[in-house]
Structure formats: structure tokens, C-alpha cells
Amino acid sequence: MTESKALRALREAIVLEHMESQNDHDFDTSLTTFPSPRYEIMASGQVLDGVDDVRAYWQRTRAAFPDQLTKVVDVHHADDAVIVEFELQGTHLGSLTGEEVTGRAFKVRMVGFFLFDKDVLVCQRIYGDTATVMSQLGMIDVPAEF
Secondary structure, three states, X not given: OXXXXXXXXXXXXXXXXXXXHHHOOOHHHHHHOOOOOEEEEOOOOEEEEOHHHHHHHHHHHHHHOOOOEEEEEEEEXXXXXXXEEEEEEEEOOOOOOOOOOOOOEEEEEEEEEEEXXXXXXXXXXXXXXXXXXXXXXXXXXXXXXX
């Protein structure tokens, strides 16, 4: 295996372990996949930097959506990133930001850019459609036609 193929395989293994351990709510394992955790959530503009911020984010989101699950749809490789298209789903069973709990489920496609410095994961940048999630949860009405 060439060095670049080996590096791609290692990066992909890190990303998949990161995602699978979150599905299991095994945040200690998730945190071991990057030495200085950083999440950038593009839809909200949130930047979570460091172990405490990232762990608190995971705990808040799992309190609101205890059955939250990501399913990998496709994996792509770039020079400095692994790009994952995934399906995110969960049921709104707790309040995330003080909103009324709906008990409704959502399912939405998203994209995560897992940015690397050589073989070290340095950032996860998430792009997603918040309006679709809010519509499925009954929090906003989205017109069928524009």
C-alpha cells in the first residue's frame, strides 16, 4: 500500500471511529480521535473549541435527542480532509435551547468535513439544513412550493 493510500485509510478509520463512538454515546472514545477537539457548525455559526466545549455540546444534543444517530451515506477523500455525507436522525425528547419539546422525529442529510494535519484530526466542520430539521419537528412551516 502506498503512503497516500495508507494515510487515506488511516484518516477514514479515525473518522469512522469518531462517528461510531458518538452513536454509542462513548464520548471518551470520540475525544481520543482528535487531540484538540474543534467543531464548526456552519448552520448556526457555532465554534466549539476544546474538550470541555465539545463534550458539553454532545451532552446537550443527546439530552435533547437521546436516540440521535448518524448513518454514513458516502465517504470522499481530499488532500487534507475526509468528507462524509451522512444521514442524521433523532427524536426531540428534551429541550436544546429552551424550546417546547415536540416528541417528533427528524431525518436529514448532512455533510461533515473532517480536516486533518497529516494523520491528526484537527476539526470537524458540519454543514446541514436546519430548516428541514425544524420543519420535521413541527417548529416551523416550510411552504411546499416557492
